[in-house]
Amino acid sequence: MLDDLDEGFAELYGAYRGLVFSTALRLSGRWADAEDLTAEAFLRAYRALAGYDRDRVAALQPRAWLMTILMNVWRNCARTRSRKPPPDLREEPVDTVDPGEGVEAAAVRHETGDELAELLGRLPDEQRAAVVLRHVVDLPVSEIAEVLKIPQGTVKSHVSRGLKRLRALGGAR
Structure with missing residues (x-):
């Protein structure tokens, strides 16, 4: 990420997307919410990285940093949801299938x-x-x-x- 933000971020995303998503799923309890939380967390992470200097990027602990961002996104969503009741959606949970x-x-x-x-x-x-x-x-x-x-x-x-x-x-x- 120090030399090429886009390429470095793609590697960061590849390495941590599963962890961030599984955490978001356990926090939210709903597949669709977990997808939204994950997307928002990575979007905020990318925007933050664009403003960081080289020393801050070099000192970054990605796992804890991404979990901090995810927790903030989750709290913000929970706060917003508590102010505005959700519509009555009867969503069936989507499950991934492992062919093996x-x-x-x-x-x-x-x-x-x-x-x-x-x-x-x-x-x-x-x-x-x-x-x-x-x-x-x-x-x-x-x-x-x-x-x-x-x-x-x-x-x-x-x-x-x-x-x-x-x-x-x-x-x-």
Whole structure:
């Protein structure tokens, strides 16, 4: 990215699009919302990079930086949604198909993914974000604290409480 922003950004996108999308999907719980969040996060990332000097680009930690942008986009969307109720859309979730995957394995994956998304959706936003960043994205606590702009102890607390609540919700089924 230091020499050619467009080519470097294409490589950044290729390396992190799956991670950003899967995080967005776990945060939002809806495929279409995750696509929108991912697109907006990468658009903001590109615009930001265009204004950064060489030293800032060289010092960039892309994973944490992209997660910070995604979290900001997600919070902004949630804030906007809370002010304006969404229309009644009865959308069926779209699922990707792996041609090498057997029918039984696909059914189990789909069921597990839907159940996890539903359970994550029942967590408070701060716990959901911390659990997703820790156990889906696999960020260390220090990076999660940086992304969420909260102390590391608070991150640990949100993750612990979120996992405890997920266990309770999963057991109540």
